[in-house]
Amino acid sequence: xxxxxxxxxxxxxxxxxxxxxNSTPTDQTEQVRVLLERVQQLEKRxxxxxARQAQPQAATISAANxxxxxxxxxxxxxxxxxxxxxxxxxxxxxxxxxxxTVQQMETHYPSxxxxxxxxxxxxxxxxxxxxxxxxxxxLDLHLASALSRKVTYFGELTFNAHPTDYxxxxxxxxxxxxxxxxxxxxxxxxxxxxxYWNTAFHHGAWLQTTxxxxxxxxxGGTFIPIHFVGFLAEGNIPSGGAGLSYNVGVGNGRGNxxxxxxxxxxxxxxxxWVANIYSRPxxxxxxQMGVSGYRDKITLMGRDFREWIADGYLVWTxxxxxxxxxxxxxxxxxxxxxxxxxxxxxxVQVGYRLPWFDRTLKPYYRYEYTHTPLSEQVFTNQDxxxxxxxxxxDISNYAAFKAEYRYTKREISNPWVNxxxxxxxxxF
Amino acid sequence: MNAxxxxxxxxxxxxxxxxxxxxxxxxxxxxRGGADIAVVVHPETPVSDLSLSEVRQVLLGERQYWNSKLxxxxxxxxPVARERDVVLRVIYQMSEAQFKxxxxxxxxxxxxxxxxxxVYSNDMQFELVSGxxxxxxxxxxxxxxxxxxxxxxxxxxxxxxxxxLH
Numbered sequence: 352x353x354x355x356x357x358x359x360x361x362x363x364x365x366x367x368x369x370x371x372x373n374s375t376p377t378d379q380t381e382q383v384r385v386l387l388e389r390v391q392q393l394e395k396r397x398x399x400x401x402a403r404q405a406q407p408q409a410a411t412i413s414a415a416n417x418x419x420x421x422x423x424x425x426x427x428x429x430x431x432x433x434x435x436x437x438x439x440x441x442x443x444x445x446x447x448x449x450x451x452t453v454q455q456m457e458t459h460y461p462s463x464x465x466x467x468x469x470x471x472x473x474x475x476x477x478x479x480x481x482x483x484x485x486x487x488x489x490l491d492l493h494l495a496s497a498l499s500r501k502v503t504y505f506g507e508l509t510f511n512a513h514p515t516d517y518x519x520x521x522x523x524x525x526x527x528x529x530x531x532x533x534x535x536x537x538x539x540x541x542x543x544x545x546x547y548w549n550t551a552f553h554h555g556a557w558l559q560t561t562x563x564x565x566x567x568x569x570x571g572g573t574f575i576p577i578h579f580v581g582f583l584a585e586g587n588i589p590s591g592g593a594g595l596s597y598n599v600g601v602g603n604g605r606g607n608x609x610x611x612x613x614x615x616x617x618x619x620x621x622x623x624w625v626a627n628i629y630s631r632p633x634x635x636x637x638x639q640m641g642v643s644g645y646r647d648k649i650t651l652m653g654r655d656f657r658e659w660i661a662d663g664y665l666v667w668t669x670x671x672x673x674x675x676x677x678x679x680x681x682x683x684x685x686x687x688x689x690x691x692x693x694x695x696x697x698x699v700q701v702g703y704r705l706p707w708f709d710r711t712l713k714p715y716y717r718y719e720y721t722h723t724p725l726s727e728q729v730f731t732n733q734d735x736x737x738x739x740x741x742x743x744x745d746i747s748n749y750a751a752f753k754a755e756y757r758y759t760k761r762e763i764s765n766p767w768v769n770x771x772x773x774x775x776x777x778x779f
Numbered sequence: 780m781n782a783x784x785x786x787x788x789x790x791x792x793x794x795x796x797x798x799x800x801x802x803x804x805x806x807x808x809x810x811r812g813g814a815d816i817a818v819v820v821h822p823e824t825p826v827s828d829l830s831l832s833e834v835r836q837v838l839l840g841e842r843q844y845w846n847s848k849l850x851x852x853x854x855x856x857x858p859v860a861r862e863r864d865v866v867l868r869v870i871y872q873m874s875e876a877q878f879k880x881x882x883x884x885x886x887x888x889x890x891x892x893x894x895x896x897x898v899y900s901n902d903m904q905f906e907l908v909s910g911x912x913x914x915x916x917x918x919x920x921x922x923x924x925x926x927x928x929x930x931x932x933x934x935x936x937x938x939x940x941x942x943x944l945h
Contacts, residue, residue, distance in 0.1 A: 452903060453910035456896055464893065466883065497892040500850055505889040525889055531847035550888060558884050587841070592832075594841075631841070633832035636872065670877070710874060748876045749883075778883060 461504075463496040467779045468555035472562065476757075476770035487512040488774070491522075491554040501529045509554050521614075522554055522578070533586040540614065543579040544598040544627040545643045546662040546677050557776035560673060560743055562753050565698040565719050566735050567679055573730055574696060574721065575660055575679060576605050576645070578612040579625065594631040600624065604647035605658075609729065619655070623647035637669035648686075649729060655686040656729055670704035670713065683729045694730060696721035702743075713743040734762045741772075750777035815920045815937035816865045816944040818930040821912050824849070828931040831943050835870050837915060839881075840891045845913055853895035854907055854916035862917045869944055917944070 468491040475483035494506040507523040527537035542549050548568045552559040567574040581602020588595035603613030604623030629641025645660035664677040678697040684690070702715035721735040737759025744752045755772040818834060820826065824845055829837070836842045837851055844850050856863040858875060867878055882894040898904045901922045908914045909926040920937035923929060935942040 448906075450910070452906045456898075456907055457911065458893065462893070464886070466887065468887075493887050495886050495889070495892050503889075503892045523889070527889070529843070529850075531844045532842055551884075553887060555884075555887055558880075558887065594836075596841075633830075633836070636832070636835065669872070710876070745876065748879050 458497055458500075461496045461498050463494065466493045466495075467491065468493070468557055468777070469779070470556040470774050470776040473773040474770060475772075476768055478768045478770070488556060488776075489554055493555075498526075503527050503529070507554060531586075533589070534584065535586050536582065536584045538582045539580070540612065541579045541581075541583060541600070543576050543625055543645065544583070544585075544600065545575050545625060545645050545660060546627075546679060547639070547641065547664040547666055547675065548677060549575065549577060555776075555778060556774065557749070557751060557778045560702050560713060560715050560753075561700070561717060561739060561741060562755050562772050562774040562776075565677070565700075565717070566721055566733070567677075567696040567698065567719075571610055572733075573610045574681060574694070574733060575662070576612060576623075576647070577610070579603075579623070580612045580614055581622070588628075590630075592633045594633050596629055596631070598625070598627040600626075605649050607650075609649070609651065619648055619650040621648035637667050638665075639668060640665045649683075651729060654728075657684045657686060658682070658729070659684075670702065671706075673700070673702035673704070673713075673715070675700040681730075683727065685728060690726065690728070692724050692727045694721070694723040694727055694733070696733075711745045713745075714741070715743065716740050732762055736760055749779065750775065814945070815942050816862050816917050817920045817923055817937045818915065818932055818944065819908055819918050819923065819927040820915045820930055821908055821910075822926065822928045823912055824915070824928060826930060827928065828934065831870070831933050834930075834932060838866065838870050838895075840885055843891070849913045852911050852914040854898050854904060854914055855895040856904065856917070857897050857899050862919060865944055866917050 468489075470488035471485065472488050473483075473485050490510040492508045492510075494504070494508075496504045498504055503526075505523060505525045505527070506521070509520045509522050511518045511520060521540060523540055523542060525537050525539035525541060527535055529535045542553055544550050546568070548559075548565060552564070554570070556562065564570070566572065568577065570577060579600060579602045581600055583598055583600035585598040586596065588597055601622050601624045603617040604621070605611075606613040607618050623646060625643065625645045627641060627643040629639055631639050641664055643660075643662040645658070645662075647658045649656045649658050659682040660679065661682075662677065662679045664675075666676070667674040676697070676699045679695070681694045681696075683692050683694075696719070698717055698719035700715065700717040702713050704710050705712045705714070717739040719735065719737060719739075721733050723730050723733045725732075737757060739755055739757045741753060741755035746752055753772075753774045753776065755774075757770045757772065758767060759770070760767045818829070826845060833842070838853065840853070842851065855866060867873055867875065871878055871881070873881060882891075885891045886894065896907070898907060898916065901918060904916050904918060905922075905924055905927065908916045915930075918927075923937075929936060932943055933941070937944070
């Protein structure tokens with residue numbers, strides 16, 4: 352009986368519900384249908400977006416690598432009006448913004464950049480006749496300006512303190528035309544591309560690990576010609592993993608004052624030439640090795656000498672460790688008498704950027720040796736042997752403190768000299 | 780403590796000291812999680828496959844031309860961006876300070892006229908790479924958009940197992 356009543360009640364309820372549904376107005380049914388369709392469209396859209404996000408990267412990348420016009424399907428307003436892409440106005444605005452960004456970032460010519468280098472030094476040695484004290488070092492201004500996509504100007508000026516005045520020197524003055532990576536030609540005054548140090552560090556003491564340059568490339572020194580006036584061709588040599596590059600130049604060679612180039616013209620009717628070939632093997636990132644040759648005719652007090660300089664070097668430029676080694680032989684042959692002399696010099700420098708204190712500390716050691724024979728007629732005696740041990744502390748990305756102890760001896764008859772040297776070097 | 784234990788202790792101590800001294804990961808060895816970093820270029824750039832050392836050559840400014848008419852335009856994200864972090868760690872193998880010093884020296888040596896251009900966002904990077912012929916940049920592979928050409932590095936695309944930039 353109870354079961355019969357229950358079945359009757361449920362049937363009655365169903366009938367009443369069915370009636371109620373049938374009596375819903377037609378417009379509501381239509382609304383529900385539209386909403387359901389909309390939900391289906393949105394679900395489809397979400398599924399598409401999720402699928403796209405979950406796609407393997409390779410698929411996205413291959414899509415990116417296809418031509419632009421065939422990429423992302425255009426927005427489909429009929430399917431997903433709410434998710435439609437930007438209208439023509441907005442698209443145009445974006446294009447304008449993009450063009451403005453590109454224009455802003457493109458190089459404008461000429462684009463002059465100036466960078467300065469400076470150093471302040473302190474020295475104290477036990478060499479008789481010298482005094483300890485501070486000196487200003489060099490103030491160095493470097494100019495670089497792209498004149499067009501393929502033409503660039505580089506310049507370097509130094510201001511040097513002397514006992515009675517300052518001198519200004521044009522160290523480098525170069526205009527270069529780049530044809531491509533394999534051929535670049537330039538004219539002007541260079542640091543002679545002999546060996547490594549002379550073209551790696553120039554006049555910025557901040558760039559080099561140590562306080563001073565090795566004696567063979569000392570500014571004002573004569574062992575190799577530091578500067579060169581003429582033209583230079585340079586570039587990479589297609590050589591695969593060997594990473595070969597070259598410099599070849601012709602210029603005035605040494606001037607009447609032997610440590611200066613012939614800035615205002617050659618002092619004889621003979622051009623000097625220089626060739627430098629070096630390798631940066633791709634497999635050993637940080638390694639560089641090279642050989643250089645330099646040939647000139649020197650005229651000194653009416654006597655002519657043929658000069659032949661040969662240089663070889665091997666460097667590891669990463670700082671853990673840093674390793675620099677260079678050897679030079681300078682041959683002078685007097686044209687009249689055919690008497691020939693050979694002077695040799697080398698340096699070996701090692702440094703290591705310590706992993707502590709944010710890698711700001713770098714201890715280093717350098718040994719250098721120079722020998723000139725007694726029969727040498729172009730140079731005065733330049734004999735030197737000595738060790739330098741020091742520590743560089745990079746106080747910021749653009750400034751460093753250096754402290755050095757040197758133990759050196761010039762000529763056999765001279766005593767060994769102890770010296771302490773300090774420097775703060777910076778770029779700005 | 781007997782002799783054997785002492786010896787073991789000494790060996791362990793030596794190993795710990797050696798590890799502390801030399802075992803600290805170098806810049807190149809440090810690895811971090813995250814998506815691959817794609818090398819992207821302007822679509823008309825005539826390269827599609829470079830070895831890692833060739834990418835390094837481009838980034839070091841040793842290769843400055845794609846061909847004689849098309850100079851390389853280097854773009855790099857500003858500091859703190861993950862893309863820059865990966866580029867410095869894997870390609871340059873330099874710290875931030877070393878990277879800055881490298882470009883100061885490079886220009887000072889007259890080997891380049893300007894350092895890489897700094898970009899501050901992916902949008903900006905996209906606009907510049909797609910707008911400047913010869914441009915090359917480094918982008919999180921998830922953010923790659925149509926209009927860029929993705930370069931294979933050592934024959935691999937981002938997402939491949941042996942892709943080196945991540």
